[in-house]
Amino acid sequence: xxxxxxxxxxxxxxxxxxxxxxxxxxxxxxxxxxxxxxxxxxxxxxxxxxxxxxxxxxxxxxxxxxxxxxxxxxxxxxxxxxxxxxxxxxxxxxxxxxxxxxxxxxxxxxxxxxxxxxxxxxxxxxxxxxxxxxxxxxxxxxxxxxxxxxxxxxxxxxxxxxxxxxxxxxxxxxxxxxxxxxxxxxxxxxxxxxxxxxxxxxxxxxxxxxxxxxxxxxxxxxxxxxxxxxxxxxxxxxxxxxxxxxxxxxxxxxxxxxxxxxxxxxxxxxxxxxxxxxxxxxxxxxxxxxxxxxxxxxxxxxxxxxxxxxxxxxxxxxxxxxxxxxxxxxxxxxxxxxxxxxxxxxxxxxxxxxxxxxxxxxxxxxxxxxx
Ligand code: SF4
Numbered sequence: 001x002x003x004x005x006x007x008x009x010x011x012x013x014x015x016x017x018x019x020x021x022x023x024x025x026x027x028x029x030x031x032x033x034x035x036x037x038x039x040x041x042x043x044x045x046x047x048x049x050x051x052x053x054x055x056x057x058x059x060x061x062x063x064x065x066x067x068x069x070x071x072x073x074x075x076x077x078x079x080x081x082x083x084x085x086x087x088x089x090x091x092x093x094x095x096x097x098x099x100x101x102x103x104x105x106x107x108x109x110x111x112x113x114x115x116x117x118x119x120x121x122x123x124x125x126x127x128x129x130x131x132x133x134x135x136x137x138x139x140x141x142x143x144x145x146x147x148x149x150x151x152x153x154x155x156x157x158x159x160x161x162x163x164x165x166x167x168x169x170x171x172x173x174x175x176x177x178x179x180x181x182x183x184x185x186x187x188x189x190x191x192x193x194x195x196x197x198x199x200x201x202x203x204x205x206x207x208x209x210x211x212x213x214x215x216x217x218x219x220x221x222x223x224x225x226x227x228x229x230x231x232x233x234x235x236x237x238x239x240x241x242x243x244x245x246x247x248x249x250x251x252x253x254x255x256x257x258x259x260x261x262x263x264x265x266x267x268x269x270x271x272x273x274x275x276x277x278x279x280x281x282x283x284x285x286x287x288x289x290x291x292x293x294x295x296x297x298x299x300x301x302x303x304x305x306x307x308x309x310x311x312x313x314x315x316x317x318x319x320x321x322x323x324x325x326x327x328x329x330x331x332x333x334x335x336x337x338x339x340x341x342x343x344x345x346x347x348x349x350x351x352x353x354x355x356x357x358x359x360x361x362x363x364x365x366x367x368x369x370x371x
Pocket of ligand 1: 013014015021022023024025026027028029030031032033035036048049050051052
C-alpha cells in the first residue's frame with residue numbers, strides 16, 4: 001500500500017460527492033481539496049472534518065501506520081524505514097555495524113581496543129563502529145549478546161546469499177507496500193566467522209543496499225568496515241539535503257596576514273575540490289566558506305543564497321578585515337558576473353575573479369605571482 005495522495009483522499013470528501021457540507025470550511029481549510037492535500041501530508045488531524053466517512057478513516061489509519069518500527073540501541077537508531085528506493089524520499093537510519101567480542105577467546109583485549117578505537121573521517125564525518133556486543137561477559141559501553149538477542153529485531157544468520165537477500169527484500173516489501181505488521185521489525189544480518197574477505201565484503205555490501213538495518217560480524221576487519229561505511233554513507237545520504245561543510249575560514253599551509261584568500265560556498269564537493277588544490281599549493285592560503293545550504297556556487301547564486309550582501313555579512317562575522325593585511329579576495333570564476341556587485345558591497349577588499357575549475361588554481365596562483 002503506497003501513500004494516499006490528496007486526490008485519493010478528496011474522492012471520499014463531500015465536495016467530490018457534491019454532498020451536503022461541501023467546502024463548509026469547518027475544518028479550517030478553505031475547501032475540501034485543501035483539507036485533502038493537508039491530510040495527505042499528515043499536516044492536519046483527520047478528526048477536523050466531521051463529515052469524513054468510516055471507510056476513509058479506516059484506509060487513512062491503515063495508511064498512516066509506520067511500515068517499520070524504529071529500535072534504539074544505546075542511542076543508535078535502526079529501522080524506521082518507509083520506502084524502497086532512496087530517490088522516493090530518503091532512507092532514515094543507516095545500517096548499523098556491530099562487532100562481537102567474545103571474552104572467552106584469546107586476544108579479545110586487542111580486538112576490543114582495535115574495534116573501540118577504529119575511526120575514519122569521510123566528508124567531514126567521523127565514523128565509528130556503532131555497536132560492540134560482548135559474549136561471555138560485559139564491557140563498558142557495550143551490550144551483551146544476551147541483550148542483543150532480546151532486541152525487538154529480526155535476525156538472519158547469513159549462511160546462503162540468495163536466501164538472505166530474498167528474505168531482506170521480502171521483509172522490506174511486505175513492510176512498506178503492505179504495511180504488514182508481521183514484517184515491521186528492523187532486520188539484522190549476523191555474519192559468522194569467515195576467511196573469505198572478498199565474499200564477505202560483496203555480501204555485506206549487497207545487504208546494505210537491500211535492506212539490512214544492522215550487520216553484526218564475529219570478525220573485525222578494518223578494511224572491510226571502511227569499505228562498508230563508505231558505501232553506507234553514500235546510500236544513506238539524504239538526496240534532499242546536499243552534503244555540506246561548516247561555514248568558516250579554513251587555513252592551508254599555515255597562512256599569515258599576507259596569505260592568499262579564496263572564497264567558495266559550503267557545498268561539500270566544491271569545498272573538497274578547492275581544499276585539495278589549496279593544500280597542494282606551494283604557498284599558504286585561506287579559504288572563506290560562505291553558508292549556502294550546501295549549494296554549489298552557481299546554484300547558490302541563482303537561489304539567492306550567495307548575494308553580495310550575504311558575502312559582506314559573512315566577512316564581517318569572521319572579522320576578516322582585521323585578521324589579514326592582504327586586501328584581495330579570489331572568488332570562483334563561475335561568479336565573474338558578480339564582481340562589480342561584490343566590489344560595491346565589500347569596500348575593504350579588492351575582488352579578483354579566480355578560476356572556473358578547481359584544478360586550474362595552481363596555474364592561476366603562478367600567474368598571479370608573476371604580475
Ligand atoms: Fe470539506 Fe470537511 Fe473541511 Fe467541510 S470540514 S470543508 S466538508 S473537508
